[in-house]
Amino acid sequence: MTLAEFIKENIDSILKDWEAFALTLQPAAETMTALALRNHAKEILLAIVRDIEAAQTDAQQVDKSKGWAPVLDGKETSAATHGALRHLSGFDLRQLAAEYRALRASVLKLWREHLLAQEDPLLTEITRFNEAVDQALAESVARYSDEVSRSRDTFLAILGHDLRSPLSAVSMSAHYLAIPGKVGSEELRAVVRIRHSVLTMNLMIRDLLEYTRTRLGKSIPVLPVRCDIGHVCEAAHDEVQAANPDCVFDLEMIGDLRGMVDPPRFAQVLSNLLNNAIQYGTEGQPITLLARGDKDTIVIQVMNRGPAISADALQVIFNPLVQLRAEDSSAADPLSTSLGLGLYIAKEIVTAHGGLLHVESTDREGTVFTVELPREFKGRTKMPRTH
16 A cells, blocks of 8 residues: 555544644634634645655656745645634644644654554654654744744834824824814814824724734733723723714613723723724614623623624634624625734733633624623732722
8 A cells, every 4th residue: 555545545544633733732723623623634635645646757846845836726725725724713833834744743653553564664764854854844933933923023013113203293283273263164174084093093003012012022011990990981982982973882881880900901992892893883783882790790791783703703803913804794895994903902901900801793692792800900910009
């Protein structure tokens, strides 16, 4: 039996090994189904089999070793599609490479066990050589990935910081022009649009700087005070309502809402959740902000009646730089101006408070983001202020 024939005959055993290894790649694989963990694995293996069985010229071998070909016969290869889906699921570059190393090791291990007494000693040497190359590749990929991430995050931090100065000048100029009598009514409408755009850009820059802070190894700091969280909810609701006068908002507050939070930081959470609800909600349908005080926890929910979020998207919705489309949207829909950081930052801030942020989405109930905060602070700050 040739190696290609062996792979085809034992493909189920090989796929079990693939799935078992992919499951160890946490936290990305934590919420993935067995089917998702195996995605495209069978097609990738069969493509490898076809490659082994096909005749290959010296020129083709050189071409294969020099680069990658994500498209074959006008279609994206299974391996290329697998890479895109793993990125969406939150796998990093080293985890993706590790899957292929594990696949090769699994196939060779099973192949050696099949050969038994007929095993050629040279096969052992080839296996050891592959293992050594894989180890070297893993070390290089890990360091390369770290350096790329560090360079990118440093660049984003500098970019976000440097954008603030010219944006501040635009904001001050718009504020000056908004003084009654400075410009006519037509120009004033343009000034209002400028001020709204400046606010949007400021929020994007703030999210960008918060993201780079976490990527560079620093947590988002919180300074909790004892306060009425209902007042924070009211202020966040009023601010978002003023910025989106055409949207319908409902604010409900139930029970004792006194607790320990960092008011500006928690307002940031609410702002991000409400703006997300505006972006993905159905026009004309109300967006609800509900705050409820329980015995030991304070629960805040933001609900919208937009299309349900798919199960696959729910797995990565809190990952940074992820932009989701509603299930009924077309591929031609324009991308949002959002950086895809709002939900990630909201979860980081809630976690820093010792709380939980999770989401549920159905066609019947809509999408509900729920924040659960301990009434007494249990986050990272060791010396909370009182006020």
